[in-house]
Amino acid sequence: MGGENPYQDDRGNRDRSITADGAGASVDVTRRDGPVAVSPGGPFLEGRAMTGGYGKSGPDILHGCTIAVDRGEIAVIVGPNGAGKSTAMKALFGMLDLREGKVTLDGLDITALTPQARVRAGMGFVPQTHNIFPTMTVEENLEMGAFIRTDDYRGTMEQVYDLFPILKDKRRQNAGELSGGQRQQVAVGRALMTQPKVLMLDEPTAGVSPIVMDELFDRIIEVARTGLPVLMVEQNARQALEIADKGYVLVQGANAHTGTGKGLLADAEVRKSFLGG
Amino acid sequence: MELLNALMVLMNFVIVPALTYGSQLALGALGVTLVYGILRFSNFAHGDGMALGTTAVILFTWWFQSLGISLGPVPTALLALPFGIAAAAALMLGTDRVVYRFYRTQKAKPVILVIVSMGVMFIYNGITRFIIGPDDQNFADGARFLFTVREFRDWSGLDEGFGIRSTQALTVVTAVIVVAALFWFLNRTRTGKSMRAFSDNEDLALLSGINPEKVVAVTWLLVAALATIAGTLYGLDKSFKPFTYFQLLLPIFAAAIVGGLGSPLGAIAGGFIIAFSEVTVTYAWKKVLEYALPEALAPEGLMQLMSTEYKFAVSFMILVVVLLFKPTGLFKGKAV
Numbered sequence A: 001m002g003g004e005n006p007y008q009d010d011r012g013n014r015d016r017s018i019t020a021d022g023a024g025a026s027v028d029v030t031r032r033d034g035p036v037a038v039s040p041g042g043p044f045l046e047g048r049a050m051t052g053g054y055g056k057s058g059p060d061i062l063h064g065c066t067i068a069v070d071r072g073e074i075a076v077i078v079g080p081n082g083a084g085k086s087t088a089m090k091a092l093f094g095m096l097d098l099r100e101g102k103v104t105l106d107g108l109d110i111t112a113l114t115p116q117a118r119v120r121a122g123m124g125f126v127p128q129t130h131n132i133f134p135t136m137t138v139e140e141n142l143e144m145g146a147f148i149r150t151d152d153y154r155g156t157m158e159q160v161y162d163l164f165p166i167l168k169d170k171r172r173q174n175a176g177e178l179s180g181g182q183r184q185q186v187a188v189g190r191a192l193m194t195q196p197k198v199l200m201l202d203e204p205t206a207g208v209s210p211i212v213m214d215e216l217f218d219r220i221i222e223v224a225r226t227g228l229p230v231l232m233v234e235q236n237a238r239q240a241l242e243i244a245d246k247g248y249v250l251v252q253g254a255n256a257h258t259g260t261g262k263g264l265l266a267d268a269e270v271r272k273s274f275l276g277g
Numbered sequence B: 001m002e003l004l005n006a007l008m009v010l011m012n013f014v015i016v017p018a019l020t021y022g023s024q025l026a027l028g029a030l031g032v033t034l035v036y037g038i039l040r041f042s043n044f045a046h047g048d049g050m051a052l053g054t055t056a057v058i059l060f061t062w063w064f065q066s067l068g069i070s071l072g073p074v075p076t077a078l079l080a081l082p083f084g085i086a087a088a089a090a091l092m093l094g095t096d097r098v099v100y101r102f103y104r105t106q107k108a109k110p111v112i113l114v115i116v117s118m119g120v121m122f123i124y125n126g127i128t129r130f131i132i133g134p135d136d137q138n139f140a141d142g143a144r145f146l147f148t149v150r151e152f153r154d155w156s157g158l159d160e161g162f163g164i165r166s167t168q169a170l171t172v173v174t175a176v177i178v179v180a181a182l183f184w185f186l187n188r189t190r191t192g193k194s195m196r197a198f199s200d201n202e203d204l205a206l207l208s209g210i211n212p213e214k215v216v217a218v219t220w221l222l223v224a225a226l227a228t229i230a231g232t233l234y235g236l237d238k239s240f241k242p243f244t245y246f247q248l249l250l251p252i253f254a255a256a257i258v259g260g261l262g263s264p265l266g267a268i269a270g271g272f273i274i275a276f277s278e279v280t281v282t283y284a285w286k287k288v289l290e291y292a293l294p295e296a297l298a299p300e301g302l303m304q305l306m307s308t309e310y311k312f313a314v315s316f317m318i319l320v321v322v323l324l325f326k327p328t329g330l331f332k333g334k335a336v
């Protein structure tokens, strides 16, 4: 790690009685929000020509990558491991500094906003990993999802429990003690608690059994039907593209193919290189 | 009867003092564990933060005493406590703004912050000595005893008895109230829960709209309050001497680590484990054993395992043993 910045060199310290490891923020938490400009037209959420990487001096991972999702749509990002799918999602959420490009949400340029401000602006995000609070109960996880809300959120919590009944049974249990599939449900539930205007899911079906996966897909479609735009990254490319209105194939941080879900599924080249024939 | 007398001696010289000392350590360890859980580093400036907070309390106490304000049997320091906490809070928030925040912006590794906190420790250390000097200060007033050994003996008719000093009672009562309030805050309030969320997973806390700088500020407020209360109680009970507070760092860290760093419950358990070990190992058991054992077995020597000068060795020993066999502490610290 470390690299250029001497403050990020821990000199091999592994002593847990001196420092806590893991779970630290990957972004500068002292950052302040920048100005928001009006940027009319365009899709509901769009990252346009995004170029950037991790840290101040890290190499570019994204190269002019464009991702968008519009109202009432499901957009799916697929691509090989390490293509930069998660990085693109984080870039949309302001968790890494863009060197070029911009992010717009509902006609506003939000490129300079911090992640926590984007939540208030209406974005909900389920990261690929570390997407729950492990030592808090399922219910507290959902409460934290509703952190920014000042109104009564019990109705939303009931909706989440209706969507994922197993969570209701486990609501007093620590989320870290749940199975992988149940954790994913907590993670999605937490994001829904903010009542976002757009939902971003990074591999929501990672590590869940085929049956639960089908179920989770059904739930996601159900959520999308309510008019909530859903942008998701998926490894199960074929299944995901089938339900997608819009599909993006990313390769090495750049858009390789873009089209409707059905169109990409029919595209011979996409099938050959990404869907295994 | 003999056993009852043994128990009385035990109460007077072991249980009551260790309960008191344990409460003080627990409050100190809670502060350390909060910084560790939220800011992710061991705060070496905690002992001197306690000293500086207590200094403020002492100054206010003296001022109130000079104005003739008193709480009767209760120490005036209790009245000065909120003002001391406010001063300590201003100090720690100021330190965070001027020092620690820079390193957060740099996303510095926690071990760097540990070293930084040592620098802060020396500065606090210097300020304390500059303001109040390196010597012992006495600021306790009010009633000395809840009841004395003699009063208890007369009342019970036993040969031995135990007394409770008012500062001991005050310490335990205050600690119970503070701990209950802290747990209520962390487990029941929105801000408290957001602190636990932040400690669990900073990135996800951001993604839930939690403002990290607010979490950090609230943490320093709590730490300032805990440190000042712990320091004041210790000062009332024993005496205030800046160097002693620096030395307290060891048993406080031992308590936090034994209990499991990052775990508030562990900090409390650890505090009492360390306190009871220190007191029992350095106590001369002769008198207790004389009462408890038949005459033939009565001990010759003092029956003291270690002289009191070695009390810090006890914390060290427990620390080493825990780190060897249960490095995460008794209450699983930080689930990763």
Ligand SMILES: Nc1ncnc2c1ncn2[C@@H]1O[C@H](COP(=O)(O)OP(=O)(O)OP(=O)(O)O)[C@@H](O)[C@H]1O
Pocket (backbone or CB within 6 Å): A026, A054, A058, A061, A079, A080, A081, A082, A083, A084, A085, A086, A087, A088, A128
């Ligand atoms: N926190 C990080 N710091 C530095 N580099 C990173 C970080 N996270 C990812 N990368 C790098 O960015 C590149 C893209 O990673 P990313 O996680 O976006 O891939 P992905 O498309 O989501 O892959 P997967 O399908 O395996 O989830 C990889 O080369 C990876 O090494």
Ligand SMILES: [Mg+2]
Pocket (backbone or CB within 6 Å): A085, A086, A087, A128, A202
């Ligand atoms: Mg990924």
